[in-house]
Amino acid sequence: MDQGNYSRVAEFVLLGLCSSWKLQYFFFVLFNFLYIAIVLGNLLIVLTVISEPALHTPMYIMLGNLSVLDVFLATYATPKMIHDFLYEPKTISFEGCMAQIFLLHVFAGGEMVLLVAMAYDRYVAICKPLHYTTIMNLYKCTGLVVGSWVIGIMHSLSQLAFTINLPFCGPNIVDSYYCDLTLVIKLACTDTYVPELLMLLDSGLMGVTSFLLLLISYTVILITVQHHSSVGRAKARSILTAHVTVVTLFFGPCIFIYAWPFSNFPVDKVLSVFSTVFTPILNPIIYTLRNKEVKSAMHKLKTRYVIISNLVPVVKTILIVFLFSHI
């Protein structure tokens, strides 16, 4: 193929999550609810963390930032997927596709680094409790938060750098509900072996490094906790269970999608839903609603801003009207 002389595709066709119309109606309703729950749940956490001075500690500030990332992670593709359940053809412009790839890697990369930072914070708190305030302070915490965004953006730019210049000249069908880089890269009219290898190394480096760091900090915490009192052990266990659940749900699908990039598994898109819909919805539940401090802060918030409790029925009404106007 002459690389200097081709006309680039203007848009990509997304095949969506499934093809059955009945299932698509069902998913439309389901994902509408999930998406609204993600946004409301995570915004509630952000609001709670910001408005309660007792929660202005590294752990909760990082939790607040994780919620912000979760909202973004749930927003780069899910609303378009929800919209696409009801419309044909499901297309996305070339620029929109590149934007989705860029955003996914910024948010997912950022979330990976932030999860590592949160695990490090817990490692210091549990394994070096006497030095916690000298090792972790708000200044360092800001550094970790900013660092996770910077690493996410750098990772994403490096992925996009070799993707955007590939010759996309013909086939434009992506068997997913979003522009999944592992699928899009295969559409280039050139030998994609090297780009696929680069993509695998780039995402692999990011994922494997974070995953190993998480594994190491959890292992050290588990070993340290063996010498603690049974109360301390129980507390550490519950923190660890929360972290490990989120990390498994988030990394599991990523590892599966990137570990076999050269063969086309149809389960990829189903697994993507886990990283972009179920992890963001589980974070508030797992990290927050089981946590006494956050619960009591939310209670204060509720009495202070009664408006929030009035907002829920309003949102429900809007949602129901919206659903019925579409079906």
Ligand SMILES: *[C@@H]1O[C@H](CO)[C@@H](O)[C@H](O)[C@H]1NC(C)=O
């Ligand atoms: C996110 O992190 C920054 C920097 O540490 C902090 O100022 C901000 O309050 C955090 N946001 C939330 C919602 O917790």
